[in-house]
Amino acid sequence: MGPDADAYSPVLDLAAVRARAWLGTLATRPVPPGADADALLPALRSALGQQPCTPEHAVAELVDLVEPGLMAVPSSRFFGWVMGGTLPAALAADWLVSAWDQNAGLRYATPGVVAAEEAVAGCLLDLLGLPAGAEVGFVTGATMANTTCLAAARHAVLARAGWDVERDGLQGAPRVRVLVGAERHTAIDLSLRYLGLGAGEVVAADAQGRLRADALEQALGAGDGPTIVCLQAGNLHSGAFDPIAAAVSAARRHGAWVHVDGAFGLWAAASQRLRPLVSGLGTADSWATDAHKTLNTPYDCGIAVVADPAALHAAMGISASYLVADAVGDPLDRTPELSRRARGVPLWAALRTLGRDGVAGLVEGFVDAAQQFAHAAAAIEEVEMLNDVVYTQVCVAVGDDERTRAVVRHVLEAGQVWMSGSRWAGRQVMRMSVSNWSTGPADIELAVEALRAAVAATRA
């Protein structure tokens, strides 16, 4: 009768032990993986051809075969891309999400987790200074959050032009202009592609990668019809923020919808000190962000926020005879998915454990650490600081492109810290991002020493 709890206990205990062992290595292990996917694949593939086994055997084998290829992303010494670690409460809550196995699409069916997500939604709107009546959808990440928001935008701007895109599609529709900054994240391009809106019209950016308000004004004046403006809060390389207030007021004069991609930058709004970076934020129409980056929840946790609930429902809502709709609306009317995990639940745990001030403290701590690194790195001979460090990102170069590449290689081979190589503004760069709750001043000192050693080792 029913699954016996004892069927789960041995394998869950084993998973907890193995997870704790992995977490226990983070303080000292090299950050890069010890094996690549090609090396790991044969054993993983051949195990799938073996006789069935117990759950404990399967999970132990999985850990043995996968662990050599794990990057220490949750390490306090990981500064790659913009990835973020995992808060202890969020990790534990994420385990429960899987154990509970709730399909979080319907209020009626899974009220516990839906209520937790609704509580999170209200808390986030308040924390980030977004309109209280906005609707929140929990999606896989910022790419889908951007897509969800832009689907609502597509609906709204076409409806104002007398076109029903949900009924009639895009064929024969008035052309939708989408204006994007020169340094938008490529996820915006992907979202526009999913939505059949084509490539955006590029608006010039300044040296920090911020969309130029005067260039936007000019672009808006050069055309008409249904228009969407995509802004960015948090540039991948510089951490810079587009001038949101000026961009929104220009867009308003032209009747355009304003969307803000704030995958990691939107969290600046949680801090009194950093809020000036996102001045005007609450006056936009939609916002996309990630909890799995700056807020340090596990993957996957993106958040789509749309000020006009009707626009979001028109784009994402469904009705079907077998679903039991709730009068106040259901989660599945706010996201592309029908069935999905209750990904807002780890977010509830993160917000509960941090508290309001804790969220601000977390983000401010990242910025302080990035500035500590920038300050010390700038003092290393030959290191060139490329950005104004206003947020969590630091971009440096050492001599020419070839030298900078060699420095990045040296840092990664040493394995003490991880930072990404990239290209920015026509140059090879090394980029560091502070996004982990457990990073402290000693980790930053290690990062500075790793850079110093790499610069010295690559000196001709």
Ligand SMILES: *Cc1c(COP(=O)(O)O)cnc(C)c1O
């Ligand atoms: C990371 C990022 C994205 C994409 O987010 P995912 O969670 O990886 O889908 C989009 N925009 C910006 C600015 C980002 O930093």
